[in-house]
Amino acid sequence: MSGGEPVRRRVLISGRVQGVGFRWSCQRVADSLSLSGWCRNLPDGRVEAVFEGDPKAVEQAVAWCRGGPPSALVTAVDVVPEMPDGLRGFGLR
Numbered sequence: 001m002s003g004g005e006p007v008r009r010r011v012l013i014s015g016r017v018q019g020v021g022f023r024w025s026c027q028r029v030a031d032s033l034s035l036s037g038w039c040r041n042l043p044d045g046r047v048e049a050v051f052e053g054d055p056k057a058v059e060q061a062v063a064w065c066r067g068g069p070p071s072a073l074v075t076a077v078d079v080v081p082e083m084p085d086g087l088r089g090f091g092l093r
Contacts, residue, residue: 004054004055005055005084006052006053006054006055006084007052007053007054007055007058007081007084008037008050008051008052008058008081008082008083008084008085009050009051009058009061009062009079009080009081009082010048010049010050010079010080010082011048011049011050011051011061011062011065011077011078011079011080012042012046012047012048012077012078012080013046013047013048013049013065013068013074013076013077014045014046014074014075014076014077014078015068015072015073015074015075015076016071016072016073017045017046017047017068017072017073017074018041018045018047020068020069020071020072021069021071021072022039022047022068022069022072023039023040023041023047023092024092025068025069026039026047026049026061026064026065026068027039027090027091027092029060029061029064030049030051030061030090031090033053033054033057033058033060033061034053034054034057035051035052035053035054035057035058035061035090036051036052036053036087036088036089036090037049037050037051037052037053037087037090037091038050038087038090038091038092038093039090039091039092039093040092040093049061049065050082050087052084052085052086052087062077062079065077
């Protein structure tokens with residue numbers, strides 16, 4: 001994929017998103033799109049993800065977050081544009 005200069009998006013996902021395999025599914029999606037970043041559970045019940053890479057791939061990952069894995073129930077997704085950090089690989093925190 002080659003959609004331009006790398007971009008970074010911080011995504012905060014609300015709903016039934018912990019304990020449903022969201023982070024592992026997110027990692028698979030990011031890996032399949034060759035994105036860097038990370039994903040973690042937050043104490044308030046949300047999931048936070050950071051995606052870095054090709055703009056089109058990042059948008060695909062953000063779009064996936066709006067639904068998540070089959071057992072998730074996403075009620076809100078907040079997307080914050082950030083400056084790319086040069087991350088390598090995608091990890092779980």
